[in-house]
Amino acid sequence: MPVVFVLLWSTGFIGAKFGLPYAEPFTFLFIRFALTVALLTPLVWMLKIAWPSSPVLWTHIAVSGLLVHGTYLGGVFYGISLGMPAGLAALLVGLQPLLTAACAGPLLGERLAAQQWLGLVLGLVGISAVLGSQLELGESLFSGFGIGALVSVMAALVGISLGTLYQKRFCTQMPLLSGAVIQYLAAGGVLGIGALLFETREVTWTLTFVLTLGWLVLILSIAAILLLMALIKRGEASRVASLFYLVPPVTALQAWWLFGERLSWIGLGGMAVAIAGVVLTVRKPAVHTSAT
Template identity: 60%
Template sequence: MPTTATPRALLIAAMPALFVVLWSTGFIGARFVLPHSEPLTFLALRFALTAVLFLPVVWLTRARWPSRPALFGHAAVTGLLLHGIYLAGVFQGIEWGMPAGLASLIVGLQPLLTAVAAGPLLGERISARQWAGLGLGLAGVVLVLGEKMAPAGATLFQGFGWPAVAVCLFALVGITAGTLYQKRFCNGLDPRTGAVVQFGAGTVLMVALALLTGEDTTIAWTPEFVFGLVWLVVVLSVGAVTLLMVLLRMGEAARVASLFYLVPPVTALIAWLLFDERLGPVALSGMAVAVLGVAMTSGRRRPKAA
């Protein structure tokens, strides 16, 4: 007899798509807040508010704190990599003039790095078909954002220099390392208490970096800034990051990372809806190629034999 999918099964099936949409809004959110605050100052505020928001959730749901001191340390390292280094690099790169779309393209290379590292570090075997999917995903991302990389009448690096590129590459390393570290060392970590530790560690890092660099900590509390802050704290730091932690616990690291190939196309789509940044035929074709690549990469792999 045919069976009807339960609400829980439908929710689980929808989680990857929901994550992609939520994560994509992070690059858009940067456009709202950076004109009114320096990046490190904003991220320190964002991380601190997120940690505070998770505390009543932990208390009401009686979530378990890490049972071992080592697990506290692993959660803190994950926070420094997955939140601190990644977001600091992206926001600083955008602050230094890099287009948000190009920043998303650079960090969109994460699935390739994750796939290469997941084999020796996590024992995950990647098939030739999945390697082909990773290549297609990258090709799709390049097609979608090709015009942003080389706009008519402009050079690739017009408006920003190599420092902006370097910090975005640093962000790419941070999110790749954070994804692998989370999968390798934090499987026994409750995502609710883990979020408090991770965002707490990220707050300390951002405050330290802001003080060391002498960043201006003044914030202009405009309606646009408040909207961006609330969105990035509640929707991104709470909603999307929680989804990422759950997805990492449910699947292989390389498979989850392949979802990030869809972030640049979805970011471009949201930018079109909000800011009238139009997508041409090449960009639309790139979206289709990226989706196909993700579908190919998402096949299950067998662990390597011991």
């Protein structure tokens, strides 16, 4: 089940690549979130899942949704729409545990062990190698995409990192399914405003777009959440967390197969170093005890 969950999760980047030729990013996400809310809300009632107990918790959940779904997915989809490869976008936002660990000290009072600092350094070295492998001197800043795509995906990385910390700090009592409805409502509302202000809101309803939208709504936004609920109930959430390290390479493999996206050997090596850095950062340091 954890392996299936991570495989499903990695297809979100591929879905963006498939769907964005037919709809602008904010419009695409608004439609996705609206359909998800329309399907999830009756499911909450059918399963008799409780809603958050206080207006304060509703507000905190909405804020976390703006960060975790609005800023994160908005940034990823916008960056891919500007030409960033799906595999590279997955790697960049996959550094979220590193940024979260770096921010946990000043924000939550958590201290990093030496092993975790090493992980942060390796992550930065790895991602520098990947980005460096994309450079083409004398042409655009990055091969196939500009600085705007990089800024957008980095904003997504900051959003998911801050959203994770915010949710950990203020949303520990959030019911997963009903809380997801609130998060999607908040994120969808803001992205809808973005679509009104900055996009034409034109959608080409091809079979590819409809199938992609159906996959993202039914499989990613609903089935993956239900699967995560089952994993948490079975106490396997930690296995999911460890397998998340495989999302960037799995996405890169899918993007190579479907779209011909490639990384040089330097880029592939950098990806491996970055993933190793994430593993070191999130793994709990061993505690040594002396014999008595």
